[in-house]
Amino acid sequence: MGRFKGKEEAVENFRFSGELVSMSPYGSGHINDTFLLVFEEPGKGQCRKILQRMNKHIFNRPVDLMENIMNVTTYLRERIMENGGDPERETLNVILSLDGKPYYVDSKGEYWRAYQFINGASSYDKVEKPEDFYESAVSFGKFQRLLADYPAYTLHETIPKFHDTISRFEALRRAVEKDAFARADSVREEIAFAFAHEELAGVLGGLLESKALPLRVTHNDTKLNNIMIDDVTRKGICVIDLDTVMPGLAVNDFGDSIRFGASTAAEDEADLSKVQCDMELYEIYTKGFIEGCGGRLTDKELEMLPMGAKVMTFECGIRFLTDYLEGDHYFKIHKEGHNLDRCRTQFKLVEDMEKKWDRMQEIVKKYSIAGH
Numbered sequence: 465m466g467r468f469k470g471k472e473e474a475v476e477n478f479r480f481s482g483e484l485v486s487m488s489p490y491g492s493g494h495i496n497d498t499f500l501l502v503f504e505e506p507g508k509g510q511c512r513k514i515l516q517r518m519n520k521h522i523f524n525r526p527v528d529l530m531e532n533i534m535n536v537t538t539y540l541r542e543r544i545m546e547n548g549g550d551p552e553r554e555t556l557n558v559i560l561s562l563d564g565k566p567y568y569v570d571s572k573g574e575y576w577r578a579y580q581f582i583n584g585a586s587s588y589d590k591v592e593k594p595e596d597f598y599e600s601a602v603s604f605g606k607f608q609r610l611l612a613d614y615p616a617y618t619l620h621e622t623i624p625k626f627h628d629t630i631s632r633f634e635a636l637r638r639a640v641e642k643d644a645f646a647r648a649d650s651v652r653e654e655i656a657f658a659f660a661h662e663e664l665a666g667v668l669g670g671l672l673e674s675k676a677l678p679l680r681v682t683h684n685d686t687k688l689n690n691i692m693i694d695d696v697t698r699k700g701i702c703v704i705d706l707d708t709v710m711p712g713l714a715v716n717d718f719g720d721s722i723r724f725g726a727s728t729a730a731e732d733e734a735d736l737s738k739v740q741c742d743m744e745l746y747e748i749y750t751k752g753f754i755e756g757c758g759g760r761l762t763d764k765e766l767e768m769l770p771m772g773a774k775v776m777t778f779e780c781g782i783r784f785l786t787d788y789l790e791g792d793h794y795f796k797i798h799k800e801g802h803n804l805d806r807c808r809t810q811f812k813l814v815e816d817m818e819k820k821w822d823r824m825q826e827i828v829k830k831y832s833i834a835g836h
């Protein structure tokens with residue numbers, strides 16, 4: 465429990481009202497520590513809030529990060545109201561600290577933030593119903609559309625080179641060379657897979673550099689569990705986890721969703737025979753994402769969507785492998801070899817996408833024509 469110290473101090477320093485009834489760890493993210501707080505408010509009953517301790521080793525400029533989140537959520541709020549939506553549920557709402565800041569720094573130097581809880585909605589770690597995956601696609605597409613005119617250059621890069629796959633590859637190369645935890649020998653096969661696919665790392669960066677793909681405001685962590693789905697209507701209502709919103713590529717937002725949500729198994733499934741990229745889920749997501757983007761994607765972006773899926777999956781695999789080689793300092797792990805299991809599922813998915821490549825392209829073509 466050592467890592468959760470300080471949350472009581474944090475609770476006292478945000479503009480919450482009522483009496484705290486309970487506080488418990490929440491969600492299954494790999495990076496921040498999330499807590500669900502329940503308050504008893506006179507006349508209102510029980511009210512829930514989200515409190516998060518930000519991972520300052522990973523997000524080492526938390527003030528800039530919160531400035532991004534305030535700016536983007538304020539902008540989204542305006543767009544949502546223009547469209548007659550409900551800004552209390554369709555975007556994250558930051559709760560300020562007692563001194564009016566969007567974060568609180570505790571006496572140990574940890575950064576905390578708080579959000580209004582989105583009631584009557586859930587996030588899912590795995591696709592339970594294909595319709596939910598479709599809804600997540602529409603939501604992430606709509607996120608692109610709503611932010612299409614936001615001046616991307618004004619956003620801070622919260623993690624520089626976040627989806628620069630070449631840098632990720634170089635980090636893997638260094639980790640293999642250093643082999644600080646003497647693990648490289650046990651993962652020769654995975655290292656060989658990564659090196660045999662090195663070429664993939666440069667594809668999207670190259671297209672960005674040559675301006676064949678435009679730089680956009682992107683979410684960059686489009687896992688299914690970063691969408692809140694309404695419990696009654698089953699509509700995707702809110703995109704959450706905005707830490708990595710920064711300038712990026714739309715095809716990466718598409719791709720990261722596919723690698724996580726279109727897999728037939730969990731990201732950390734140890735039995736690789738269960739892991740495949742499901743073409744029905746891929747098709748459903750493609751349809752929803754293109755619809756959600758509302759014609760804002762260029763022809764080149766549409767053409768490169770399958771590549772986004774393959775590259776994001778490959779990149780995530782090499783990130784997990786690097787972290788394994790470096791002693792698991794980045795992603796939270798819950799068992800020995802957890803990052804290695806995660807790496808293996810990603811590489812298995814890349815292999816499977818290679819087998820299904822023609823089909824993946826046909827599907828994108830089908831919806832590209834309809835979406836334009």
Ligand code: ADP
Nearest residue numbers: 491493494495496498579580581582587689705
């Ligand atoms: P991480 O970066 O660790 O993934 P998230 O911001 O995604 O953290 O939060 C973790 C989980 O907490 C989410 O998957 C979601 O279930 C829940 N959550 C986060 N924010 C809210 C919110 N405002 N309302 C309700 N649930 C939330």
Ligand code: GN1
Nearest residue numbers: 492493494495496685687705708780
């Ligand atoms: C992390 O925070 P979370 O769990 O939504 C990671 C993503 C990875 C993902 C793999 C800031 O996302 O980039 O794709 O794990 N976020 C960060 O599951 O590194």
Ligand code: MG
Nearest residue numbers: 493689690705
């Ligand atoms: Mg998350």
